[in-house]
Amino acid sequence: MSIQKLPATTNADAIWQAKVHLAAALRLAVLDGLEEGIDNHFTIIVPGRTDQYLLLPFGLHWSEARASDIIVFNDKGETLEGDGVVELSAQCIHAPLHRITGAQVVMHTHQPWATALNMLQNNRLLPASQTAAFFYNRIAYDDHYQGLAKTMAEGERLATLLQDKQVMFLKNHGVITVGDTIAQAYRRLYKLEKACQTQLLAMSSSQPLEVMGEAVIADVLQRAPEDRHPIRERERLYFEAMMRVLDRVNPGYAE
Numbered sequence: 001m002s003i004q005k006l007p008a009t010t011n012a013d014a015i016w017q018a019k020v021h022l023a024a025a026l027r028l029a030v031l032d033g034l035e036e037g038i039d040n041h042f043t044i045i046v047p048g049r050t051d052q053y054l055l056l057p058f059g060l061h062w063s064e065a066r067a068s069d070i071i072v073f074n075d076k077g078e079t080l081e082g083d084g085v086v087e088l089s090a091q092c093i094h095a096p097l098h099r100i101t102g103a104q105v106v107m108h109t110h111q112p113w114a115t116a117l118n119m120l121q122n123n124r125l126l127p128a129s130q131t132a133a134f135f136y137n138r139i140a141y142d143d144h145y146q147g148l149a150k151t152m153a154e155g156e157r158l159a160t161l162l163q164d165k166q167v168m169f170l171k172n173h174g175v176i177t178v179g180d181t182i183a184q185a186y187r188r189l190y191k192l193e194k195a196c197q198t199q200l201l202a203m204s205s206s207q208p209l210e211v212m213g214e215a216v217i218a219d220v221l222q223r224a225p226e227d228r229h230p231i232r233e234r235e236r237l238y239f240e241a242m243m244r245v246l247d248r249v250n251p252g253y254a255e
Helices: 011-031 088-101 112-118 152-162 182-203 214-221 231-249
Strands: 041-045 052-055 071-074 079-081 105-109 139-142 167-170 174-179
Touching: 011 041, 011 052, 011 182, 011 231, 041 088, 041 182, 052 088, 071 088, 088 105, 088 152, 088 174, 105 182, 112 167, 112 174, 112 182, 139 152, 152 167, 152 174, 174 182, 182 231
Parallel strands: 139 167
Antiparallel strands: 041 052, 041 105, 052 071, 071 079, 105 174, 167 174
16 A cells, blocks of 8 residues: 655645645544544644744634645734634644744644543543553643633743643643644644543553553663664654545545
């Protein structure tokens, strides 16, 4: 089977590719049960720019996202390119996270298993599964829910907490993942949901969890020299495989 590749040869190509991948990620979130209809947000810095971001305009269902729907907005929440309006919390959460942390991609959801874990007083993801071990020491925790994100100050507060972590747990709220590429950020989001799901299922048995020790976790995180698929290659292959799934079950994201 041939592997779909989308090489960028010009800046315009790179921007279109980012839009295609963003629309694909939004549709995948529906397929994977991570979305809430038209709410929550995925953003990416516009390739070649530093203070402008790509976003699906508010009001479109994630399952119908197309590359041609994606708009460009700035820190002020102004739509610079495309048709549609930036939802306030997208501006207040995402713009400061991009600007302060330097994250290229920011994904925020209220996905059910991760949100369920964040409803608990002790919401820590434990390294009790191999998947969860990959997130060890890579999660920031916001333990003080302060209501809806209505100001840029709230996004700045979250950015200060996130720092260089890959994931943020938002108590009573949801989760955020960041990454250098859409493929990387989305794979983290998907695997995070699976790790939260298995932990909560295991906790429901009322039996003690078998948490891995530091040495085992270090071994999990250390790639073998013989590994033929470095992490970036795994991220790319995963996302390209999922785009092929979309091509079969929900095509049209690249329009």
